[in-house]
Amino acid sequence: MDAAARATLAERATIAKADTMQQHVLLCGAADCGEAGDPAAALKALKHAVAEAGLRREVLVSEAACLEICEQGPICVVHPDGTWYAQVDEEVARRIVAEHLVAGEVVADHAFLDPHAA
Numbered sequence: 001m002d003a004a005a006r007a008t009l010a011e012r013a014t015i016a017k018a019d020t021m022q023q024h025v026l027l028c029g030a031a032d033c034g035e036a037g038d039p040a041a042a043l044k045a046l047k048h049a050v051a052e053a054g055l056r057r058e059v060l061v062s063e064a065a066c067l068e069i070c071e072q073g074p075i076c077v078v079h080p081d082g083t084w085y086a087q088v089d090e091e092v093a094r095r096i097v098a099e100h101l102v103a104g105e106v107v108a109d110h111a112f113l114d115p116h117a118a
Contacts, residue, residue: 020057023101024079025050027088029063033073037089039063042074045090049097059101072112084113 001009013019025046029039046061069075072086076096083106085096092110099105106114 017057017060021060022058023060023081025059025061025096025101026064026067026077026079027061027093028065028067028069028073028075030066030070030073033066033070033075035071035073035087037074037087039074041090042076042088042093045093046076046097049094050101053097053102055097055101059097082113082115083111085110086112 027039027043027046029043033039043063050056050059050061067075067077074088076085076088078100085107087110095107099107
């Protein structure tokens with residue numbers, strides 16, 4: 001890779017917060033993943049709650065085309081934790097930010113895969 005390409009990528013990584021990101025939250029945005037609610041509304045709630053919590057530099061929230069679970073959606077996964085959530089509506093999205101990302105506690109009533117659970 002040449003120096004110009006490397007510089008462009010470094011600039012884009014800074015804009016995407018890749019240089020300060022500690023956690024990445026992915027939410028399935030597939031149209032057929034919205035059994036529990038509107039994925040677009042849940043994504044907006046996640047992003048808004050992250051901003052309100054002052055975590056915009058540490059937490060990147062992204063929409064995924066598909067997370068391959070296709071049941072009880074919208075589905076959400078928090079990395080690097082590896083905790084997966086189902087039925088993520090706007091309220092659950094706000095809880096994931098407040099309880100999981102801020103307080104470090106899994107939202108147990110919506111988590112279906114928690115690699116740290118005993």
